[in-house]
Amino acid sequence: MKFEIMRDRLLDGLTDVMKAISQKVAVPILTGIKIEIDEKGLRMTGSDSDITICTFIPVEENGEQLIRVIEPGSIVLQAKFFSEIVRKLPTNDVTIEVSNGTQTHIHSGKSEFHLIGSNADDYPILPNVKDDHRFSLPADLMKSIIRETVFAVSQQETRPILTGVHWDATEDSLTCVATDSHRLARRTVQPEQMPESPFSVVIPGKSLQELNKILPDHSDPVEIVIADQQVLFKTKNVLFYSRLLEGNYPDTSRLIPSEYKTSVTVNGKMLLQAIDRASLLAREERNNIVRFSADEGKVLEISSNSPEVGKVEETVEAVDVKGEDLKISFSAKYMMDALKAIDGQDIAIHFTGAMRPFILKSADNDAILQLILPVRTF
Amino acid sequence: MKFEIMRDRLLDGLTDVMKAISQKVAVPILTGIKIEIDEKGLRMTGSDSDITICTFIPVEENGEQLIRVIEPGSIVLQAKFFSEIVRKLPTNDVTIEVSNGTQTHIHSGKSEFHLIGSNADDYPILPNVKDDHRFSLPADLMKSIIRETVFAVSQQETRPILTGVHWDATEDSLTCVATDSHRLARRTVQPEQMPESPFSVVIPGKSLQELNKILPDHSDPVEIVIADQQVLFKTKNVLFYSRLLEGNYPDTSRLIPSEYKTSVTVNGKMLLQAIDRASLLAREERNNIVRFSADEGKVLEISSNSPEVGKVEETVEAVDVKGEDLKISFSAKYMMDALKAIDGQDIAIHFTGAMRPFILKSADNDAILQLILPVRTF
Numbered sequence: 001m002k003f004e005i006m007r008d009r010l011l012d013g014l015t016d017v018m019k020a021i022s023q024k025v026a027v028p029i030l031t032g033i034k035i036e037i038d039e040k041g042l043r044m045t046g047s048d049s050d051i052t053i054c055t056f057i058p059v060e061e062n063g064e065q066l067i068r069v070i071e072p073g074s075i076v077l078q079a080k081f082f083s084e085i086v087r088k089l090p091t092n093d094v095t096i097e098v099s100n101g102t103q104t105h106i107h108s109g110k111s112e113f114h115l116i117g118s119n120a121d122d123y124p125i126l127p128n129v130k131d132d133h134r135f136s137l138p139a140d141l142m143k144s145i146i147r148e149t150v151f152a153v154s155q156q157e158t159r160p161i162l163t164g165v166h167w168d169a170t171e172d173s174l175t176c177v178a179t180d181s182h183r184l185a186r187r188t189v190q191p192e193q194m195p196e197s198p199f200s201v202v203i204p205g206k207s208l209q210e211l212n213k214i215l216p217d218h219s220d221p222v223e224i225v226i227a228d229q230q231v232l233f234k235t236k237n238v239l240f241y242s243r244l245l246e247g248n249y250p251d252t253s254r255l256i257p258s259e260y261k262t263s264v265t266v267n268g269k270m271l272l273q274a275i276d277r278a279s280l281l282a283r284e285e286r287n288n289i290v291r292f293s294a295d296e297g298k299v300l301e302i303s304s305n306s307p308e309v310g311k312v313e314e315t316v317e318a319v320d321v322k323g324e325d326l327k328i329s330f331s332a333k334y335m336m337d338a339l340k341a342i343d344g345q346d347i348a349i350h351f352t353g354a355m356r357p358f359i360l361k362s363a364d365n366d367a368i369l370q371l372i373l374p375v376r377t378f
Numbered sequence: 379m380k381f382e383i384m385r386d387r388l389l390d391g392l393t394d395v396m397k398a399i400s401q402k403v404a405v406p407i408l409t410g411i412k413i414e415i416d417e418k419g420l421r422m423t424g425s426d427s428d429i430t431i432c433t434f435i436p437v438e439e440n441g442e443q444l445i446r447v448i449e450p451g452s453i454v455l456q457a458k459f460f461s462e463i464v465r466k467l468p469t470n471d472v473t474i475e476v477s478n479g480t481q482t483h484i485h486s487g488k489s490e491f492h493l494i495g496s497n498a499d500d501y502p503i504l505p506n507v508k509d510d511h512r513f514s515l516p517a518d519l520m521k522s523i524i525r526e527t528v529f530a531v532s533q534q535e536t537r538p539i540l541t542g543v544h545w546d547a548t549e550d551s552l553t554c555v556a557t558d559s560h561r562l563a564r565r566t567v568q569p570e571q572m573p574e575s576p577f578s579v580v581i582p583g584k585s586l587q588e589l590n591k592i593l594p595d596h597s598d599p600v601e602i603v604i605a606d607q608q609v610l611f612k613t614k615n616v617l618f619y620s621r622l623l624e625g626n627y628p629d630t631s632r633l634i635p636s637e638y639k640t641s642v643t644v645n646g647k648m649l650l651q652a653i654d655r656a657s658l659l660a661r662e663e664r665n666n667i668v669r670f671s672a673d674e675g676k677v678l679e680i681s682s683n684s685p686e687v688g689k690v691e692e693t694v695e696a697v698d699v700k701g702e703d704l705k706i707s708f709s710a711k712y713m714m715d716a717l718k719a720i721d722g723q724d725i726a727i728h729f730t731g732a733m734r735p736f737i738l739k740s741a742d743n744d745a746i747l748q749l750i751l752p753v754r755t756f
Contacts, residue, residue, distance in 0.1 A: 115688040
């Protein structure tokens with residue numbers, strides 16, 4: 001195996017693949033990156049067995065030669081060392097050569113690295129994803145969906161299914177739901193192109209977080225292929241595989257109230273900042289709880305009290321308050337997470353009494369719904 | 379106590395004082411900041427008992443009113459909460475008021491914080507620094523001196539005196555030395571204004587690192603007052619006190635070789651990058667050793683070998699090599715630290731054989747000297 005490549009492009013591809021690399025893997029070869037070069041280009045693969053990322057760098061792109069292939073071949077190199085080396089190479093021209101089986105030489109300028117590689121035949125084979133369900137979403141929409149839901153997955157392994165986000169596709173819409181049983185985040189989209197048949201899968205939250213880091217910020221399509229135990233996200237040069245969580249996701253639709261007793265419309269950013277301040281003194285305590293009250297006067301009062309430290313009182317003018325007067329307490333963190341996820345200017349909050357879950361939406365549309373369970377303090 | 383102040387100025391002062399605050403202090407009141415307001419301005423004090431920082435904000439500066447004093451007084455507030463609150467206040471106008479002894483109210487816009495303070499009389503009194511030795515240095519020169527020496531202090535408490543930097547002033551020069559017994563950094567300066575009589579003190583490395591963060595990047599003078607057990611650094615609005623280390627600093631002058639067998643002149647940045655790369659594969663191993671060879675050909679060879687991972691070979695063209703051929707091994711980290719401290723374009727390295735300490739200087743002047751002990755591998 002021998003090829004020359006531009007360092008910057010090699011580094012871009014490596015940075016993506018490194019997202020799948022973990023030092024805590026059961027299979028030692030997975031601390032390495034598989035490198036395969038043929039007349040079409042360079043393919044690099046990294047995996048922690050839950051997530052597998054595969055990037056491709058073509059020999060030529062837009063008339064510019066990125067790679068000169070001298071001898072096709074493959075090798076597995078220690079990910080940590082290989083990426084550190086590439087990052088620090090002295091020039092933009094790199095030659096990578098394998099001799100005597102696994103002796104790998106990386107040459108650039110006056111630097112010469114000799115790494116002991118592993119045989120690429122020992123590297124696990126990529127999951128074979130049958131394209132049972134195939135559709136696509138723009139990359140930036142996908143990033144929004146992830147950002148608006150993934151923070152609400154459970155961080156505890158007591159109910160593993162809740163560590164994932166439930167993607168449920170019917171004929172005309174895709175609903176993505178995450179809940180840790182104290183709060184819930186739901187995003188509904190009507191993609192232009194839907195899969196041919198409905199599906200229901202649970203994608204690990206961690207996979208979606210890593211995917212989010214790799215996806216570009218533009219609207220190029222991401223192709224999504226869903227099979228029995230795997231989901232594959234395809235962009236132009238990256239394949240991102242994730243295992244799916246097994247088990248039935250709970251039916252969350254019955255949690256969401258449909259009748260409201262108090263409805264508040266308020267500027268989301270002002271409310272977020274007021275809650276941030278109101279919770280400053282309560283952060284260290286177990287629950288980080290703030291009190292919230294709304295009445296006809298349209299002035300929302302937010303307060304917290306930490307007996308040993310002090311207390312905070314904030315007021316925010318609401319755009320509108322409808323229905324019964326309300327006093328309620330909730331986790332400041334959950335409320336701030338929910339407000340950050342709804343990026344709109346004005347927010348509608350619908351309450352059904354002090355001890356019932358309440359929901360947040362953008363004042364303009366129903367695409368995002370956030371639900372929070374209150375805490376009993378009043 | 380009651381006053382109004384501009385949030386931004388309050389935050390600037392707080393940021394400096396917070397550098398002295400540690401949550402791990404034996405005296406509980408030191409987790410707080412002492413706040414004193416009188417007709418001249420606001421004084422804030424923070425301390426971890428080793429370092430004490432005191433900042434002053436005048437009532438008026440350059441014709442602009444920064445503070446309106448309504449009632450003079452003093453209080454101690456929990457540093458962590460007070461600084462978080464100030465950072466997040468909604469407007470630039472803040473009112474701070476103490477009522478009923480220690481009940482403190484912080485008001486800004488529609489936010490109202492109530493903190494439980496402590497009595498300022500319980501706060502330790504500032505060290506009384508008799509001005510035995512007083513001189514001054516430009517702030518930016520002081521930052522350079524710190525940067526060029528402090529990295530070489532010992533990180534181990536086995537010989538506490540080595541955790542400090544030795545400042546030794548004679549009639550016409552100040553010499554600052556740090557060593558951890560494996561390497562040594564020395565900076566000599568001839569200040570325009572010297573203290574009236576010689577002195578020799580050891581300043582804790584940690585104090586100098588914190589001082590470096592507070593000092594401005596311009597050439598305004600820093601006044602330095604040295605007493606028996608304390609040193610005080612004074613800038614326009616900040617007083618920085620540090621305790622001194624007790625004990626005798628070892629005589630390091632005899633360590634520095636005066637005769638050389640091999641002298642190398644080389645571009646410092648190129649050498650730094652080559653050593654950085656050469657040590658990439660050796661970082662995890664105990665010593666992080668690179669090999670270095672120089673001969674008449676003026677091509678320096680730097681290499682390292684990690685049996686399980688691989689090896690690296692680098693070459694750097696020297697400007698000049700004089701004297702005997704040389705093969706030597708040393709810690710890549712020590713060499714990189716020393717090269718970073720000498721910021722000059724070209725560096726002179728003087729060797730006295732493979733097993734003797736060697737020194738680095740700027741090719742232009744002797745103000746900075748770095749000494750490194752080699753490691754036996756050849």
